[in-house]
Amino acid sequence: MREGPDIARIASLVGDPARANMLTALMGGTALTASELALEAGVSLPTASSHLSKLMEGGLLTLASQGRHRYYGLAGPQVAGMIEAITGVAASVGPQRVRPGPRDAAMRVARVCYDHLAGEQAVAMLDRLVDKKVLIRDDNDIRLGQSAASHFAALGIDVESKARRPVCRACLDWSVRRSHLAGTLGAAILDKILLEKWARREKDSRAVVFSPLGKQAFEKVFLA
Structure with a gap:
């Protein structure tokens, strides 16, 4: 696709099974920690952190800190x-x-x-x-x-x-x-x-x- 939004980039982020499970887990509207999302995705914590970094870079997630904890949520209703x-x-x-x-x-x-x-x-x-x-x-x-x-x-x-x-x-x-x-x-x-x-x-x-x-x-x- 030469013009317009880069659909392929977003599709590649969502298309990975582990990342898809993480995004689906966040559809409940509750922010979750990396450890919780690792369990949802069935991957190790280091692997989950890598996936979360990619989703953050792609603009699909937000990150909020509360004390020592970091919570991930969907970037908004459009996502x-x-x-x-x-x-x-x-x-x-x-x-x-x-x-x-x-x-x-x-x-x-x-x-x-x-x-x-x-x-x-x-x-x-x-x-x-x-x-x-x-x-x-x-x-x-x-x-x-x-x-x-x-x-x-x-x-x-x-x-x-x-x-x-x-x-x-x-x-x-x-x-x-x-x-x-x-x-x-x-x-x-x-x-x-x-x-x-x-x-x-x-x-x-x-x-x-x-x-x-x-x-x-x-x-x-x-x-x-």
């Missing part, structure tokens, strides 16, 4: 969206690496995608918000409808605050292979779900598990 989209392509055309068990089913129903909700529940929520014209779907883009500000204000969510990133954005869901809601609005909705204790994060997983009452409350607010 997370790329990983989610690649995962969707891999799920549809590539060989499957399935770990059987209830965690897989839970991940398909609802999970964290960096900082917002993904999975069947998230896709259904976006569809309903579009049906009610709270959100408007233009091709592959999402924007606020006329009633969005008042609709979300009633839920304690401010969509008019000035933010550096988009308020709403379509993110291709790898398991459903349709879009769910990302952006600051998607993040605020996930925050509300967890704050209201409608659901909890499953330990050592990206899965979001709704309680029976929490599922009813979520569906009443977002799917009714």
